[in-house]
Amino acid sequence: MPNISADKTSLRQKGGSLNRTRFVPYLFVAPFVIFFLLVYLYPLIMTVIMSFQKIDGPNHHEFIGVKNYLKLNTRDFQMALQTSGRYAFWDVIVLTIFPLLVACVLHSGLAKGTSFFKSLFFIPSLTSIIVAGIVFRLAFGTLETATVNRVMTALGLQPVKWLSYAGPGNFVLILLTLWRWNGVNIVYYLSGLQSIPADHYEAAQIDGANAFQKFFHVTLPGIRPVLIYVITITVLGGFSMFTESVALWQQNNAGGVGRTIVGYMYMVGFKKNNLGLASAVGLVLLALVVAVNLIQLFLMGFFRKED
Amino acid sequence: MASNKIEGKKRAVLSILATAMMILIAVFAMVPFAFMFMSSLKPGTEIMRYGLTLKFDPSISSFDNYAALNTYRDGVYWHWYKSSAVIMVLQTVIGLVLSSLVGYGLAMYQFKGRNLIFSLVLVVMMVPFEILLLPMYQMMIRVRLMNSYLGVIIPYLVPPFMIFFFRQYCLGIPKELLEAGRIDGSSDFGIFWRIMLPIMIPAFGAMTILSCMNSWNNLLWPMIILQTEKMHTIPIGMGTTITPYGNAYDVLMPGAVMAVVPIVVIYLFAQKTFIAGLTAGSVKG
Numbered sequence: 001m002p003n004i005s006a007d008k009t010s011l012r013q014k015g016g017s018l019n020r021t022r023f024v025p026y027l028f029v030a031p032f033v034i035f036f037l038l039v040y041l042y043p044l045i046m047t048v049i050m051s052f053q054k055i056d057g058p059n060h061h062e063f064i065g066v067k068n069y070l071k072l073n074t075r076d077f078q079m080a081l082q083t084s085g086r087y088a089f090w091d092v093i094v095l096t097i098f099p100l101l102v103a104c105v106l107h108s109g110l111a112k113g114t115s116f117f118k119s120l121f122f123i124p125s126l127t128s129i130i131v132a133g134i135v136f137r138l139a140f141g142t143l144e145t146a147t148v149n150r151v152m153t154a155l156g157l158q159p160v161k162w163l164s165y166a167g168p169g170n171f172v173l174i175l176l177t178l179w180r181w182n183g184v185n186i187v188y189y190l191s192g193l194q195s196i197p198a199d200h201y202e203a204a205q206i207d208g209a210n211a212f213q214k215f216f217h218v219t220l221p222g223i224r225p226v227l228i229y230v231i232t233i234t235v236l237g238g239f240s241m242f243t244e245s246v247a248l249w250q251q252n253n254a255g256g257v258g259r260t261i262v263g264y265m266y267m268v269g270f271k272k273n274n275l276g277l278a279s280a281v282g283l284v285l286l287a288l289v290v291a292v293n294l295i296q297l298f299l300m301g302f303f304r305k306e307d
Numbered sequence: 308m309a310s311n312k313i314e315g316k317k318r319a320v321l322s323i324l325a326t327a328m329m330i331l332i333a334v335f336a337m338v339p340f341a342f343m344f345m346s347s348l349k350p351g352t353e354i355m356r357y358g359l360t361l362k363f364d365p366s367i368s369s370f371d372n373y374a375a376l377n378t379y380r381d382g383v384y385w386h387w388y389k390s391s392a393v394i395m396v397l398q399t400v401i402g403l404v405l406s407s408l409v410g411y412g413l414a415m416y417q418f419k420g421r422n423l424i425f426s427l428v429l430v431v432m433m434v435p436f437e438i439l440l441l442p443m444y445q446m447m448i449r450v451r452l453m454n455s456y457l458g459v460i461i462p463y464l465v466p467p468f469m470i471f472f473f474r475q476y477c478l479g480i481p482k483e484l485l486e487a488g489r490i491d492g493s494s495d496f497g498i499f500w501r502i503m504l505p506i507m508i509p510a511f512g513a514m515t516i517l518s519c520m521n522s523w524n525n526l527l528w529p530m531i532i533l534q535t536e537k538m539h540t541i542p543i544g545m546g547t548t549i550t551p552y553g554n555a556y557d558v559l560m561p562g563a564v565m566a567v568v569p570i571v572v573i574y575l576f577a578q579k580t581f582i583a584g585l586t587a588g589s590v591k592g
Binding site: 022024025026027028029031032033035036039040042043044046047050102105106108110111112113114117118119120121122123124125126127128129130131132133134135136138139141143145146147150179182183187188191232233236239240242243246247250262265266269270275278279282283285286289290293 | 318321322325326328329332333335336337339340342343346354356357358359360405406408409411412413416417418421424427428431432433434435436437438439440441442443444445446461462464465467470495496499516520523524526527531541542545546547550559560562563566567570571574578582585
C-alpha cells in the first residue's frame with residue numbers, strides 16, 4: 001500500500017504526534033470518500049439528470065422535461081407499485097415481529113439446545129435466493145401434483161394456483177423472505193437483547209412486573225436502536241426487492257404478476273433500452289423509500305433528543 | 308416452598324413449549340434443503356410427474372445427475388461456479404480491507420468532518436443501490452469494464468454496511484491502546500496492523516460471512532455486467548438459463564445442492580466466531 005510508506009516518510013520529517021493525528025485519520029477514511037464520490041454521488045446526480053432526458057445511445061441525450069414522469073401513468077407501473085408496496089408492508093410486519101419473538105425465546109434460555117438452534121436458524125441465509133427459490137417455485141407449483149397443493153387436497157381444501165395471482169403470490173414471496181432472512185434478524189435482535197443489563201429485569205421483577213410488562217417496559221426500550229435499524233433496512237429491502245421475484249417468476253411473468261418496481265426498472269432500462277424512463281422509475285423508488293423511512297423513524301422517536 | 312414448586316412446574320411447561328417452537332422453526336428452515344437433496348438424486352422426469360417429494364426410491368435414485376453437471380452444455384455450470392467464486396473472493400477481500408480501515412478511522416480518531424463522513428455512510432445505507440445502476444452501467448461501458456469481474460465488484464469495493472459495523476466494533480476498543488502503540492514508536496498504520504487487527508478478528512469473521520453471502524447471492528448487477536454465458540455467475544445461470552420450463556430438472560437440482568454446499572461448509576467452520584463477532588459489534592443508536 002503506497003499510503004503506508006508515504007505516511008512513514010512524512011512522520012520522519014515532521015515527527016510530533018500533533019501532525020500525525022491531523023493527517024492520518026483522512027488516510028484511513030479516504031477509500032470511502034473516493035468511493036462515495038464515484039459510486040454514489042456521481043451516479044445519483046446522473047440519475048436525476050437522465051430522468052429528464054430521452055436517451056438514444058451513450059452519446060445522444062436530449063432534454064424532454066418531465067415527460068418521463070408523465071409516462072409512468074401506466075397500468076404496468078401501477079401494478080409494480082402495488083406489488084412492491086404490498087410486499088414491503090407484509091415484509092416489515094413479518095420480519096420485524098417474528099424474529100424478535102424467536103430471539104426473545106432463544107435469549108430467555110427456556111428452550112433446550114439454544115446454541116444449536118442459533119447456528120441452525122442462520123443456515124437458510126447462506127443460500128442464494130435464486131437457488132432456494134427453485135424449491136419454493138416447485139413446491140407452490142400450479143399443478144395439483146405440486147407439493148403444497150397435495151397437502152391442501154389431503155386436508156380437504158381446494159388446490160390454489162399460487163403464483164398466478166397477486167395475493168397468494170405475495171404470500172409465497174413473504175414465506176420465501178421469512179425463510180431466507182429470519183436468521184439474520186434473529187442475530188441482530190440477540191445482539192440487542194444481550195446489551196440490556198440484567199439488573200433492569202431484576203428491578204422490574206422487584207416492582208412485581210409480569211412477563212408482558214417486562215417485555216414492553218424493559219425489553220422493547222432496550223432494543224430500540226436495533227429495532228430501528230432492522231425496520232429501516234427492511235423498508236429499504238422491501239421496496240427495492242427484485243431477486244425474490246425473479247426466483248419465483250423469472251422476468252417474463254404473465255400479466256406482470258410479481259413484477260416489482262426494480263423489476264419494472266430493469267425491464268424498461270435494459271430490455272427496452274429506455275434509460276431515461278428507467279431513471280424516473282428509480283427516483284420514484286428513492287422518494288418512496290426515503291418518505292416511508294422518515295415517517296417510520298419519526299414514529300419510532302429517532303429524532304427525539306431525550307438522552 | 309409451595310409457590311416454588313408451582314414456579315418450577317410453570318417453567319418446565321414453558322421450556323417444553325419453547326423447545327417445541329424452536330424445533331418447528333428448525334424444520335421450516337431445513338425442509339427446503341431436504342427437498343433439494345432428495346430431488347437431486349431422481350431423474351428429472353420423476354419431478355415433472357410427481358412434483359417435489361421426500362420419498363426415497365433406491366431403484367431410481369443415484370448420483371448420476373451430479374455427473375451430468377460436467378457434461379451439461381459442455382460443463383457450463385462449472386464456469387458459473389468459477390465466476391461466482393472469483394467474484395466472491397475478490398469482493399470480500401477488498402471490501403474487508405478497505406472498510407475496516409474506514410470504520411477504524413471513524414471510531415478511533417477525532418477529526419474535522421468526521422461526523423459528516425459518518426452521516427454520509429448512514430445516508431448511503433438508506434439509498435436503494437438499484438437506482439444507481441443505470442448511470443453505473445453507462446460508466447462501465449465508457450471505461451470498458453463490461454463483461455469483466457472487475458466491473459462486477461466496483462460498486463462493492465467499500466460497502467457502507469461494513470464500515471458501519473467495523474466502526475461500531477472499534478468503538479469498543481480502548482483508545483489507550485493507540486496511545487501505548489505511539490509511545491512504542493509505531494506508526495498509526497503499524498498500530499492498526501499489529502495491535503488492532505488481532506482484536507478485530509471476530510468482526511472480520513462476521514463480515515467475511517456476510518460479504519460472501521451477499522456476493523454469492525447477488526443477481527441484478529452481475530446480470531447487467533456479465534453478458535457472455537461462460538462469464539455468468541450461479542444465480543444468473545440457474546435463474547435465467549436453466550429453467551424448469553426447459554425440463555432441466557436433472558441439472559437444476561444437483562446444481563442447487565452444489566451451490567449451497569461450499570458456503571454452508573465455510574459457515575460451519577466459522578460459525579462460533581461469526582455469531583460472537585456479530586453480537587459483539589451490536590448496533591448502537
